Structure formats: structure tokens, C-alpha cells
Amino acid sequence: xxxxxxxxxxxxxxxxxxxxxxxxxxxxxxxxxxxxxxxxxxxxxxxxxxxxxxxxxxxxxxxxxxxxxxxxxxxxxxxxxxxxxxxxxxxxxxxxxxxxxxxxxxxxxxxxxxxxxxxxxxxxxxxxxxxxxxxxxxxxxxxxxxxxxxxxxxxxxxxxxxxxxxxxxxxxxxxxxxxxxxxxxxxxxxxxxxxxxxxxxxxxxxxxxxxxxxxxxxxxxxxxxxxxxxxxxxxxxxxxxxxxxxxxxxxxxxxxxxxxxxxxxxxxxxxxxxxxxxxxxxxxxxxxxxxxxxxxxxxxxxxxxxxxxxxxxxxxxxxxxxxxxxxxxxxxxxxxxxxxxxxxxxxxxxxxxxxxxxxxxxxxxxxxxxxxxxxxxxxxxxxxxxxxxxxxxxxxxxxxxxxxxxxxxxxxxxxxxxxxxxxxxxxxxxxxxxxxxxxxxxxxxxxxxxxxxxxxxxxxxxxxxxxxxxxx
Ligand SMILES: *Cc1c(COP(=O)(O)O)cnc(C)c1O
Numbered sequence: 334x335x336x337x338x339x340x341x342x343x344x345x346x347x348x349x350x351x352x353x354x355x356x357x358x359x360x361x362x363x364x365x366x367x368x369x370x371x372x373x374x375x376x377x378x379x380x381x382x383x384x385x386x387x388x389x390x391x392x393x394x395x396x397x398x399x400x401x402x403x404x405x406x407x408x409x410x411x412x413x414x415x416x417x418x419x420x421x422x423x424x425x426x427x428x429x430x431x432x433x434x435x436x437x438x439x440x441x442x443x444x445x446x447x448x449x450x451x452x453x454x455x456x457x458x459x460x461x462x463x464x465x466x467x468x469x470x471x472x473x474x475x476x477x478x479x480x481x482x483x484x485x486x487x488x489x490x491x492x493x494x495x496x497x498x499x500x501x502x503x504x505x506x507x508x509x510x511x512x513x514x515x516x517x518x519x520x521x522x523x524x525x526x527x528x529x530x531x532x533x534x535x536x537x538x539x540x541x542x543x544x545x546x547x548x549x550x551x552x553x554x555x556x557x558x559x560x561x562x563x564x565x566x567x568x569x570x571x572x573x574x575x576x577x578x579x580x581x582x583x584x585x586x587x588x589x590x591x592x593x594x595x596x597x598x599x600x601x602x603x604x605x606x607x608x609x610x611x612x613x614x615x616x617x618x619x620x621x622x623x624x625x626x627x628x629x630x631x632x633x634x635x636x637x638x639x640x641x642x643x644x645x646x647x648x649x650x651x652x653x654x655x656x657x658x659x660x661x662x663x664x665x666x667x668x669x670x671x672x673x674x675x676x677x678x679x680x681x682x683x684x685x686x687x688x689x690x691x692x693x694x695x696x697x698x699x700x701x702x703x704x705x706x707x708x709x710x711x712x713x714x715x716x717x718x719x720x721x722x723x724x725x726x727x728x729x730x731x732x733x734x735x736x737x738x739x740x741x742x743x744x745x746x747x748x749x750x751x752x753x754x755x756x757x758x759x760x761x762x763x764x765x766x767x768x769x770x771x772x773x774x775x776x777x778x779x780x781x782x783x784x785x786x787x788x789x790x791x792x793x794x795x796x797x798x799x800x801x802x803x804x805x
Contacts, residue, residue, distance in 0.1 A: 573604025583619025
């Protein structure tokens with residue numbers, strides 16, 4: 334592709350993206366496909382000669398897009414949102430155009446400094462504790478790809494701290510034990526596996542009827558482990574669990590962590606962004622005692638995937654765990670301690686210039702539109718909850734403080750209600766009422782309705798509810 338062709342196709346592509354977003358609501362939210370259907374429509378072997386860009390775009394229109402689940406669709410009520418916004422898309426494009434690698438300050442000083450600034454801006458906008466700021470004595474933040482990576486690096490930092498930096502096969506490392514509930518995200522268990530802690534050392538703390546961690550049960554487990562000669566090293570609480578958006582009682586958990594010198598990581602991947610609206614800052618409860626915290630602008634905030642923000646109040650432990658410095662990565666700037674080398678704050682060496690999309694969005698759109706969207710989504714969720722409550726064929730099975738509603742069909746037995754709920758989800762998908770996710774909460778089949786797509790309005794939700802009540 335020549336520079337002239339790039340200019341031409343670039344303009345076409347921007348128009349294509351704008352048209353896609355404009356018309357996404359007119360498409361079916363999910364593709365009706367079997368595994369292998371998409372590949373079967375594409376050539377088995379790479380082309381032997383160059384093809385026109387127009388032919389590629391035509392295949393995108395005819396084969397790729399019809400094979401997508403449309404996460405920007407107003408009837409997307411599944412999993413969690415993965416919103417985009419125009420400035421963030423432009424930031425993503427520019428990052429590709431610049432083609433830099435933000436692995437260290439010296440490999441692109443502006444990329445590192447802009448990233449640090451964005452974390453400090455977001456600390457302010459979310460009203461997070463000052464001790465997470467890069468200008469604080471011991472804290473700081475970094476952009477990770479995902480919350481899964483953040484949980485893993487929190488574990489590595491926690492291990493570093495509790496073992497005094499001795500990570501080898503001696504007794505200290507092999508006696509570690511950590512804690513979360515069964516409602517914690519699957520990435521926590523995955524982290525235990527990847528870190529080599531072992532899932533048998535992941536204690537599942539019982540939860541209450543609101544699906545939140547029971548601090549008394551945590552205290553008992555910790556005491557038993559200490560008595561058995563084990564070393565509690567991390568507790569992960571969740572602010573907004575994936576299945577039901579439960580909030581673990583971090584302030585009470587923090588007291589137990591403090592008493593035993595246990596690292597406290599708070600995973601608020603989905604719900605932490607709610608703190609952009611001051612009335613929802615209760616989601617930050619307990620963070621002033623957390624050692625690390627993360628939330629995902631790539632879910633509800635409109636910063637396209639990937640963009641996870643991770644903060645720690647103990648950057649020395651994180652860097653201690655992750656810094657390995659061969660001669661070819663040394664630099665004078667890093668040697669003085671005046672520069673941040675983000676390769677020491679995460680797993681990969683190479684890093685994308687993700688700060689740009691956040692910076693573009695915060696400067697051009699600002700947080701006003703996001704606050705409006707959050708408020709609207711929360712309000713519609715509460716309105717929907719009232720409708721569900723008034724209908725005795727349905728039941729709400731979990732607290733719904735924000736934008737997730739977990740519902741089930743009512744019935745005489747658990748088996749009957751589970752079967753009816755599963756049937757409702759299948760019928761809703763077959764009828765095109767939207768895309769939903771099934772989950773199980775303490776043995777009960779649940780239909781999760783996540784209201785977080787940027788394009789979802791009250792009308793869409795009311796239409797969806799009308800649809801569901803016809804199908805029930
Ligand atoms: C979505 C979610 C995750 C996983 O997020 P990734 O960024 O995709 O790793 C983890 N924890 C919670 C609470 C989530 O909502």
C-alpha cells in the first residue's frame with residue numbers, strides 16, 4: 334500500500350467505522366452461526382498476488398461483520414459492556430500510526446509520562462486515595478491490558494513483599510495461601526495457577542446471601558491457616574462481582590488484612606468506573622486500606638479494549654517482583670530513579686501506547702457524557718427492577734445497586750424455576766429479544782441483564798422487557 338492509497342483507504346475506513354456504529358442497532362445482535370461457518374467462506378490459502386483493499390472491505394461486510402457479536406448494539410445485555418467512543422478509536426488509530434514501544438521511559442519518554450499523568454487524572458476523576466498517585470511517596474499506577482493481568486501482578490507483588498523478595502523454592506514461597514470468594518472472577522484462580530501458588534492454596538471464603546464475602550469467615554480461615562504454619566499473603570475482594578455485581582465488604586476485610594499484614598487487592602473491573610459519578614463513590618469503600626486496585630475503562634467508560642487501570646500503594650513491591658535488568662535494558666534515566674520504566678510494572682516487556690486513547694477521550698468528550706450514561710443505565714436498571722418485582726412470574730435474585738439485574742422465573746421447586754429460567758433465556762435469544770448471559774448463583778439458574786452498552790436507552794430496555802414478559 335502506497336502512502337497515497339493509505340490516505341484514501343484511511344478515509345474510507347473512518348467512514349466505514351462511523352457507518353457501522355450508526356447502523357449497529359439495525360443488525361441482529363448476535364450471529365446465527367455454527368463453529369467453522371466463517372472460515373468455510375474464506376479461502377483456505379493466502380492470496381498469491383495482492384488484492385485491492387476494496388475486495389478486503391467487501392469480505393468484511395459480507396463475511397466478517399455478519400459473523401460478529403455486536404458489543405456496541407443497544408440490545409447487548411450479555412456479559413459486561415465493552416464500549417467504544419470516537420476519540421478513543423482515534424487514539425487507538427494514532428497509537429498504531431506512531432508505532433512506538435512504551436516499554437521504558439527511554440524508549441519513548443512522552444508515552445511513559447502521558448501514561449503516568451492519565452493514571453493521576455483518573456485517580457482524581459474517580460476520587461481514589463491519594464496514596465495511589467504517582468506523586469505520592471510509595472504509590473503509582475499503570476495501564477495493563479486486562480484486569481486478569483492486574484490480579485496476577487498483585488499476587489506477584491504480594492508474594493514479593495511477604496517473602497522479603499526471596500522468590501525461590503524454599504519454605505517461604507511454598508507456604509503461601511490466599512483468599513477470595515466463589516464469586517470472584519475466574520482470573521483470580523487463573524492467577525493462582527500462573528503464579529505457581531497452586532489452587533489448593535486459594536481459600537474460597539464463604540459469602541453471605543448478598544453474595545458478598547463474610548469477614549468473620551475470612552478471619553476464621555486466616556487464623557486456621559496461620560495455626561497450620563501457612564503464610565496468608567493476599568486477599569482479593571471484588572467490587573462488583575461478575576455473576577451478580579456483589580460488593581465484598583472491603584473496609585472490614587481490610588482490618589483483617591492489616592492485623593496479619595496481608596496484601597489486599599480490590600478487583601473493580603466492571604463497577605469501579607461508576608465512581609466517575611460522585612453519587613456512586615460508595616463503590617470506593619475501603620480503598621484507602623487497599624494495597625492495589627484495578628478498574629476497566631474498557632468496559633463501561635468507552636475507552637476501547639484494551640485499557641485496564643492498576644494502582645498500587647506499594648510500588649516497591651511490584652517493581653521488586655517484576656524488575657529484571659539485563660545490560661541492554663539499562664539507562665541513565667532509570668538509574669537515577671527519576672524515570673518510570675513500565676516494563677517493570679507488568680508482565681510483558683513491549684507495551685502499547687494506550688494512554689493516547691484515554692487522553693483523547695478525557696480531553697475531547699470529557700467525563701460528562703460518561704457520567705450521563707452511567708446515571709441513565711443505573712436509572713433504567715432500577716426502573717426495570719420495579720417492573721420485574723411487580724410481576725409474580727419473575728423474581729430478582731441479587732442486589733442491584735448499579736446496572737446489572739439478575740432475574741429468575743418463579744416456581745414451586747428449584748428444579749422447576751431453573752428449567753423455566755433456562756427456557757426463558759433460550760426463548761429470548763431465539764426471538765431476538767437481545768443477548769443475555771446465563772449464570773448460576775448458589776445453585777439457582779439466573780438470567781443476567783447487564784445494561785451498559787453505550788447505545789442502550791430506556792426504550793430499548795422497555796422493549797426488551799415487553800418481549801421477555803410475552804415469552805414467560
Ligand atoms: C470483567 C471482569 C474481569 C475480567 O476482565 P479482563 O479485563 O477481561 O481481564 C475481572 N474481574 C471482574 C470483576 C470483571 O468484571
